[in-house]
Amino acid sequence: MDPVVHLSNAVAVLGQFPVLAGVNLTVNRGEIVLLQGPNGAGKTSLLRLCAGLLPLARGEAVLLGCDLRTQREAVRSRVGLLGHANGLYADLTVAENVRFWGATVGASKPEVQAALQRMGLAQRLSDVAVSRLSAGQKRRTALACLIARRAELWLLDEPHAGLDAAARDELDATLRDAAAAGATIIVASHELERAGALATRVVEVVGGQIRTPNGEVA
């Protein structure tokens, strides 16, 4: 089976600064990969590259069987990025947000409803404005949007940040379910013990590159 993510010697530049300095990474379907590393190591950039938001300066990147250079739009529509921002409209309700993002790929009503259901947003919260939600509820809404958008590759940047213990457990369960349902997930996180238990593989990002556990450059 083709890998979902295949990066070879990928270099990405922000302004004139090389945020990614030659990344080699292969991720297979159904994996939950944890990216860890110090601040500024390039974790966020790696996720943005995979989401098609950061241009590839050198190297190769094939995502979901599409070349990132030539088929970027095809990649984008199948990849979901949840960054530091949730990408939600604060004045709209939870259901309206999920319906909107689902509609961008033509998701049907039952699909949207199922997405809300899976995130536990179908009942009490569905008609609450996003601006009145807690941080954890917003994160869940954003994940529901990813599900409604039918994202096959989930790129999550510090998804645990700002959540309390209960919300974190909930999030972990959600991610396991999603992976079991066929999604591939890459998580960047500082929450080592927590995300480590969740992940099927841990990858160390240092200096814009990926290191193997014994410190060699992958």
Added chain:
Amino acid sequence: MATPDIETPATAAGTRAGTGTVFTRFIGLATIVGMVALGVFGLLLSPADVQQSDSVRILYIHVGTVWVAYVAFAFTALASAAYLWKRTTSLAWDRFAGASAEIGVLFMALTLLAGSLWGRLSWGKFWVWDARVTSTAFMFVTYVGYLAVRGLGGSHHQRARRSAVVALLAVLEIPLVHFSVKLWRGLHQDSSVADRTNVNLHGLMLFSLFISVIAFTLLYVWLMMHRQRVLAMQDAIDNTGLDYALQQRRDEGDL
């Protein structure tokens, strides 16, 4: 995006240390000769105008600079189209577009300045709401905006794509502005500048205008070549830095 965002330094600026070549020196020399000739013909040999007396000599600057400004903006549009047309080609087109717009803005400013001084002497007014004058001023502001867009930052190709699109939108906008201002003035009884500018062109005056156009065009070419190379070098500095920066970046983990 089909192209890598980084070009190799060699394609960006060659291995040259300066921006001068034999050719630019030749053009530079020709520009100096042209300017001296313009001074001699414009100030000494050509006669004063019957109606406008010596103020007509301002036109020897005005006509040359406005010509260059129009040529420069047209070239910016062409180079921008060329960049968008063949995305796989280098950023050279983008730098041509940028260099040309910078020079165009400079010469358009000189044009407006010389024109308003001449207007004050000829008609007693710095500004007339003539269609050509007004749309020229709009063109100036539009390209000031274009230069601001160039300065927005981002990668080189990002800058190139964004500014090329803005330059092409300006091509849509300028004729519309000109046409609408013309319609607007058409309602009033004023005749246009062209009709009121009944300069009786003496043979030497015509020749001086001719020299003005030649001399300023040479100056444009000279400035373009140098400016374009300076921009190429700036891009090259950014890029040669990359290999070094990559190494630095990779070493971060070993500190």
Added chain:
Amino acid sequence: MFRVARLIAAKDLRVEMRSRVVTNQVLPFAAIVMVMFAFALNSDAVVSRVAPGLVWLATLFSLLILVQRSFAIENADGATDALRAAGVDPSGIFLGKAMALAVQLAVLELVLLVSAVVLYSTELRVGGLVLLLVTFVAATVGLALVGTLYGGLAGGVRGRETLLPLLLLPVVAPVLIGATRATESALGTGGATVADGWPWVGLLAVFVALFSVGGTLAFGPLIEE
């Protein structure tokens, strides 16, 4: 493209229905500008002569705010990135945001027109109503198109919102000229006849045609980072 456009337009209008920012802040601003014009000009005769121009000038000032609001909605929680990352068709985003902006502008212009009638004793005449309506529709669509186009460029780059007026105002000059003259004709300001107004509507139509095509093509590259 049109499916995405409808989706985006409905979303923008729903956000406005909930937040009421335009209704509660921009409309009063536009009305106060109309009052300020009267203070500055200080003459009933002059004010009623230039009323059509003032209506459109106030529209342009409000347009700048509306455009900024339109993209602030997207930038507040990273929705711009999310839209790009989701591969949503930029042409659809452009047309959708322009449609929503046009609706908001239309409401705003109605308020300005009414305030001109009230404050400047502008009188509408039956013979000019068709011209007036067509002029307002054409000018509104034109302003919404270019506003969205340059708003996307200035709003996409954070912290560069100040660039918007510099880019936008020179471009909308033909709309200001055309819409003002056509409105004068429709109202009979300064003795203008209705027949004088139609060529100006033609100018507005050309503007709309050029920027609907140009904007649809250009918006994608402009918001792409």
